[in-house]
Amino acid sequence: MSLMRLAYASEATFEAKPVEKGVEPHVARILMTSRKNNAKDQLVGGLYYGNDRFFQYLEGEEDAVRRTYDRILKDDRHRNIVTLIEEPLKSRTFSNWSMKYVPLSRDVRAFLDDQGLESFDPAAFTSEQCEKMIELVRNSSQEQNLVNRDGSESVGDAPQVLSSGMKTGLIVAGVVLVGALVIGGTML
Ligand code: FAD
Numbered sequence: 001m002s003l004m005r006l007a008y009a010s011e012a013t014f015e016a017k018p019v020e021k022g023v024e025p026h027v028a029r030i031l032m033t034s035r036k037n038n039a040k041d042q043l044v045g046g047l048y049y050g051n052d053r054f055f056q057y058l059e060g061e062e063d064a065v066r067r068t069y070d071r072i073l074k075d076d077r078h079r080n081i082v083t084l085i086e087e088p089l090k091s092r093t094f095s096n097w098s099m100k101y102v103p104l105s106r107d108v109r110a111f112l113d114d115q116g117l118e119s120f121d122p123a124a125f126t127s128e129q130c131e132k133m134i135e136l137v138r139n140s141s142q143e144q145n146l147v148n149r150d151g152s153e154s155v156g157d158a159p160q161v162l163s164s165g166m167k168t169g170l171i172v173a174g175v176v177l178v179g180a181l182v183i184g185g186t187m188l
Contacts, residue, residue: 003092005059006069007085007130009122010078012052023101024049026077031101038098043068046100046137048108048122054078055122057134059089082123084130094138102140111136 014026027049043060058065073081111132112120
């Protein structure tokens with residue numbers, strides 16, 4: 001079994017819907033399918049979307065990477081696909097993200113500034129810039145936006161499970177509210 005890694009750049013064909021928070025709906029659907037399929041195929045990687053452009057990095061068993069890339073190449077939600085990296089890999093370099101999503105983040109803006117690039121155009125990246133992007137995706141500490149099975153998004157970075165601190169806070173807030181209502185009621 002041999003491992004390989006692959007990175008490509010492409011342009012979105014859809015018109016991005018403005019979203020105040022969370023993931024653009026087309027991208028949310030792509031992420032949902034990717035996470036389902038990639039987890040099954042033990043593929044890991046990251047997807048960056050910004051400026052109507054995609055940058056995706058995939059690594060895993062060669063067969064699985066190639067099969068997935070064949071499907072991606074046929075997808076009409078993007079065009080002008082440019083393969084940036086396609087090579088064997090000695091060992092896996094990513095944690096267990098089936099498809100980590102990186103929106104336009106401060107890290108990436110800083111990277112573009114650092115490189116003297118005005119806009120995000122991954123098709124024009126040098127190989128060094130590609131490696132830096134992969135590093136950014138790998139190290140991204142962004143909270144992952146949650147994508148539901150129906151393709152809708154759980155808004156923003158809202159935690160799915162409340163932390164114990166938040167639970168305690170909510171209970172205290174509830175007790176204070178009930179107390180205020182009782183006091184208010186007795187004063188009427
Ligand atoms: P299906 O069951 O065929 O489709 C799943 C969902 O996607 C359905 O809701 C379907 O309506 C919708 N869909 C599929 N094709 C289109 C289309 N052309 N236009 C609109 N909606 C569509 N797939 C992966 O498995 N792994 C990846 O890492 C991955 N990355 C991608 C990155 C980009 C930038 C894009 C554009 C696509 C990516 N895809 C990825 C999706 C891939 O191109 C295929 O659509 C998908 O792999 C098909 O898988 P499926 O047969 O399980 O899904």
